[in-house]
Amino acid sequence: MSSQPQQSVLHPRHVELGAKFAEFGGWLMPLEYAGGGVLAEHAAVRSGVGVFDVSHLGTLIVRGPGAVDALNAVLTNDLHRIGPGQAQYSLLCADDGGVVDDLICYVRADDDVLVIPNAGNAGTVAAVLAGAVGDAVEVTNVHRDYAIIAVQGPASDEVLTAVGLPVGMDYMAFEPVSRDGVPLTVCRTGYTGERGYELVVPAEGALAVWDAVLDAGSRFGMLPCGLGARDTLRTEMGYSLHGHEISPEINPVEAGLGWAIGWSKPSFHGSEALRRIRSEGPARRARGLLALGRGIPRPGMSVVDADGAEVGVVTSGTFSPTLRQGVALALVRPDIAVGDEVGVRVRNRVEPFRVVKPPFVTPGVREG
Numbered sequence: 001m002s003s004q005p006q007q008s009v010l011h012p013r014h015v016e017l018g019a020k021f022a023e024f025g026g027w028l029m030p031l032e033y034a035g036g037g038v039l040a041e042h043a044a045v046r047s048g049v050g051v052f053d054v055s056h057l058g059t060l061i062v063r064g065p066g067a068v069d070a071l072n073a074v075l076t077n078d079l080h081r082i083g084p085g086q087a088q089y090s091l092l093c094a095d096d097g098g099v100v101d102d103l104i105c106y107v108r109a110d111d112d113v114l115v116i117p118n119a120g121n122a123g124t125v126a127a128v129l130a131g132a133v134g135d136a137v138e139v140t141n142v143h144r145d146y147a148i149i150a151v152q153g154p155a156s157d158e159v160l161t162a163v164g165l166p167v168g169m170d171y172m173a174f175e176p177v178s179r180d181g182v183p184l185t186v187c188r189t190g191y192t193g194e195r196g197y198e199l200v201v202p203a204e205g206a207l208a209v210w211d212a213v214l215d216a217g218s219r220f221g222m223l224p225c226g227l228g229a230r231d232t233l234r235t236e237m238g239y240s241l242h243g244h245e246i247s248p249e250i251n252p253v254e255a256g257l258g259w260a261i262g263w264s265k266p267s268f269h270g271s272e273a274l275r276r277i278r279s280e281g282p283a284r285r286a287r288g289l290l291a292l293g294r295g296i297p298r299p300g301m302s303v304v305d306a307d308g309a310e311v312g313v314v315t316s317g318t319f320s321p322t323l324r325q326g327v328a329l330a331l332v333r334p335d336i337a338v339g340d341e342v343g344v345r346v347r348n349r350v351e352p353f354r355v356v357k358p359p360f361v362t363p364g365v366r367e368g
Contacts, residue, residue, distance in 0.1 A: 008055040009147050009203045010210050017224055025119025027056035030226035041229035042321040045192050046361075049153035050225035051213055054191075058103075058122025059146045059200070060115040062129065064137035067111045074132045074269050075105070076252065078262030084109050087172045087189055089260055091252055092117075092125055093270030097277055098248035099255070101125050102240060104189060106174055114185070114200070116148070118242050132269070147206035151213060152196030152233075154364060155220045160186070160197060162216035163209075167197070171366050184209065191230060193237035193363045235316050238288055238329060238358020244299060244315045245286060245329055254282035254331065284312065284331045287338070288358040291326030295344060295351025302345045303330050303353075311336055314344060320360060327360045328353070 005028040008014075014021070018034025030053065032038050044050040062071055072079040077090035084107050092100040101121035106114040117125040122143050130139040151159055157167040165186050166175050174187040182205030190196035201209050214224070231241070240246045246255045253261075253274060261274060289297065297317030302310050312332030320327045328344065336342065338357050343350035 006056075008053050009206050010053045010055060010149075013207065013210055014053065014224075019224075019226060022227065024227055025056055025121075027119050029053065029056050030224070032226040032228045033224050036223050036225075038226070038228040038232060039321050041223050041225040042232050044221065044223040045153045045194055045225060045229065045233055046322055047154070049151065049155040049159055049217055049220050049222045050229065051210075051217060051222055052150040052152065052225050052230060053147070053210070054150050054198070054230075055147040055206070056119035057148050058115075058117040058119060058125065059142050059148070060117065060122070060126050060129070061140045061142055062113045062115055062133065062137060063111060063140070065111055067113050067133070067137050068107060070133035070137045071105065071113060071115075071129070072265070073267070074129060075103075076261045076268055076270070076274075078265055079105060079107065081262075082107055085173055085175070087174055087187060091246075091257065091260055092128060093252070093268075093274065094248060095270055095273060097251035097253070097270045097273035099242065099246040099250060099252060100128065100248065101242055102246060106185070106187065108176070121242065145203055147201050147203055149199040149201060149206070149210055149213060150190055150196060151199070151217075152190050152192040152225075153194050154367070155222070156194075156196045158220055159213060159217045159222060162219075163212050165199070180208065182209065190365065191239060192233040193239070193359060193361070193365055194233075195364050195367050232318050232321055235318050235327060235329065236320055236322055236360045237363060238360065241316060250331065251277055251282070253277045254284050254286065256286040282334060285334050285336070286315075287312075287330055287332050287336060288356040288360060289314070289317075289328040289330050289342065289344065289353040290356045290360065292341070292352040292354055294326070295346045295353070296326045297328035297344050297346065297351075297353070303332055304343045304345060304350060306341075306343075308343075308350070311342065322361045326351075326353075329358065
């Protein structure tokens with residue numbers, strides 16, 4: 001018998017807002033809200049501001065002498081490129097180069113790092129790290145002890161200012177603060193491609209912070225947003241989702257994430273395999289696909305060439321609310337180049353698509 005999905009500490013607020021729920025990574029999370037829906041929520045983030053509950057994301061604390069060095073010997077990216085108060089996207093890979101999970105490390109000190117993995121992989125990541133970092137470093141899974149609230153969009157600074165929280169730090173930087181006696185961390189990170197922030201809040205203070213953000217955001221037209229809009233927003237940006245663009249069967253070289261690998265590091269988990277794949281060239285590459293007609297691609301659909309031969313597969317696909325046309329992320333043969341025209345088998349027909357380099361829309365994440 002499968003266990004019941006976990007619920008965010010903010011679940012009662014989502015019920016009050018008329019949320020439609022879906023299970024994701026073992027958590028019951030809002031998919032969309034009454035009075036909004038995916039299209040409206042997506043548009044709010046692109047043009048104004050939206051707020052997401054992303055408390056399903058994992059929360060790990062890695063603490064002890066040499067914590068940064070210990071993590072750096074395991075994860076792909078080079079944590080020595082950043083210092084305290086900065087965050088970094090990285091990957092945990094298996095020996096064969098497959099991706100166990102992607103995550104963000106927030107370096108609070110050389111001996112104190114906050115790690116945010118994906119919901120369904122949090123326990124696995126915690127176990128792998130605990131077994132790799134040595135006895136002097138402790139990995140604590142505090143998933144249930146914190147909520148994460150994402151305020152995303154061009155007006156996100158105005159909302160947080162109205163709440164009394166700091167803004168304006170560099171992209172991928174963060175600042176610990178206290179609000180009404182509640183310690184929280186304001187992170188200049190997100191998953192939408194827009195300027196925005198993520199608030200890591202102790203569970204006991206999460207309802208008050210959520211209420212304050214919603215109240216402040218009302219004057220800016222802010223909408224609560226669910227995982228439906230989160231997915232269309234990240235797809236427009238070409239951001240990877242574990243289980244789609246990356247997985248234990250999809251390595252970061254073919255996924256186009258070589259920039260998140262510290263190639264000059266002596267070693268890390270999967271380093272030998274990834275160096276070999278990089279040297280030999282991957283068997284497939286991540287590409288973007290832009291619809292030339294009215295076709296809406298979905299994950300698992302075949303990508304074909306002019307002769308109808310299969311050359312790849314769609315990993316993520318949706319109707320782009322911004323462009324008003326179909327967009328997809330796909331893994332295709334390495335000879336399929338940007339500018340080529342391919343087909344996607346949509347139901348019983350082949351729809352034409354242009355191969356492009358994501359993002360599909362202009363990012364605003366670094367603006368301001």
